[in-house]
Amino acid sequence: MSFRAGHLVTTVNDSKERLAELTRQCLPVMLPLYHGISLLCPSYLQLLQKRDATAVCDEDEPDRIARGGGEVGWGERMTIYEAYARVYDRSGQIGFALKMLPYLDEVLARHAFIGDSAVDVACGSGTLALGLAQRGWRVYGVDASPAMLAQARHKAAELDQPAAVTWLQADMRDFSLPQAVDLATSTYDSLNYLLTLDDLCRAFRCVARALRVGGLFVFDMNAEPAFLRQWHDATYFIEDQDLAIVIKSTYDDEARRATATITGFVRQGELYERFQETHTEGAYSRAEVAAGLEASGFQVVASYACFTFDVADDDSPRILWVARKAPVWEERRA
Numbered sequence: 001m002s003f004r005a006g007h008l009v010t011t012v013n014d015s016k017e018r019l020a021e022l023t024r025q026c027l028p029v030m031l032p033l034y035h036g037i038s039l040l041c042p043s044y045l046q047l048l049q050k051r052d053a054t055a056v057c058d059e060d061e062p063d064r065i066a067r068g069g070g071e072v073g074w075g076e077r078m079t080i081y082e083a084y085a086r087v088y089d090r091s092g093q094i095g096f097a098l099k100m101l102p103y104l105d106e107v108l109a110r111h112a113f114i115g116d117s118a119v120d121v122a123c124g125s126g127t128l129a130l131g132l133a134q135r136g137w138r139v140y141g142v143d144a145s146p147a148m149l150a151q152a153r154h155k156a157a158e159l160d161q162p163a164a165v166t167w168l169q170a171d172m173r174d175f176s177l178p179q180a181v182d183l184a185t186s187t188y189d190s191l192n193y194l195l196t197l198d199d200l201c202r203a204f205r206c207v208a209r210a211l212r213v214g215g216l217f218v219f220d221m222n223a224e225p226a227f228l229r230q231w232h233d234a235t236y237f238i239e240d241q242d243l244a245i246v247i248k249s250t251y252d253d254e255a256r257r258a259t260a261t262i263t264g265f266v267r268q269g270e271l272y273e274r275f276q277e278t279h280t281e282g283a284y285s286r287a288e289v290a291a292g293l294e295a296s297g298f299q300v301v302a303s304y305a306c307f308t309f310d311v312a313d314d315d316s317p318r319i320l321w322v323a324r325k326a327p328v329w330e331e332r333r334a
């Protein structure tokens, strides 16, 4: 997740007054929620009913469910990409996948890659997966968050042009596909959500197993310059007509972990529902990512400063990796 791009984003490091003013404006409508009084308000009941409807819809989904444990909060109870999922696209985050799609076209053309089946790993609200499907790919969209997948399914159902995407709820460290695909993608620093090198390699191995030999894995990751320059000690504010989100983030360079607390207020009738989620990302050096890929059955083809074709270097905040599944992987498994 990046907090830099997007027309809805305003940094408030230099504008604390603005935040104070907004808080003052919102406070009268937020207070009832804080005190629970609004539980009796019809609009809040409506919200609860909507939540039940979503849960029923998820249970009805026939897709495979495979959840792993680990450090990222995907366990008995989902702790991130829950309430945030409902506003993810309209808070401006959809912009990343929309920007990635034409860049991905160029990356595939530059590497003369042709295929017709793909998996988008950590597909989130499905924008990239749906974009690939509209380009003629048969696509699997894999994500651990039921709420993000619910958004993806909803978006797919709204499209004029049908898109061939099969949604799978699964942990990216522990998923498998019914059949091997030509292309794997994972975008918007989703892989940074894996907090140990071991977990990152588990995901790489899963992706390798999901690909045919010679298949391409294209993904981006945040590198340390992003955490130092964009995440450390930063506060961002996102505002829409019925939405206000404050993101406060920090980076621990010893632990090499970045943490963002996302606090949102989403208008529901006359009131605002408040949610809060804490997201943590891990930093990996280019050498670690390259070694992890090679140990997991890939050959590194290229690493670019994301959204360009300049070779990535120590100063690149976001890196776009292109890796090919090596034939040796099949031999190792045999």
Ligand SMILES: C[S@@+](CC[C@H](N)C(=O)[O-])C[C@H]1O[C@@H](n2cnc3c(N)ncnc32)[C@H](O)[C@@H]1O
Residues within 6 Å of the ligand: 001, 072, 074, 081, 093, 094, 096, 097, 121, 122, 123, 124, 125, 126, 127, 128, 142, 143, 144, 145, 148, 170, 171, 172, 173, 186, 187, 188, 189, 190, 193, 194
């Ligand atoms: C920043 S969002 C990116 C979503 C999408 N790729 C995009 O470009 O908008 C990160 C996504 O990673 C997913 N995610 C995080 N950890 C995961 C895990 N261990 N397994 C599967 N999905 C995971 C989250 O549910 C979320 O949808």
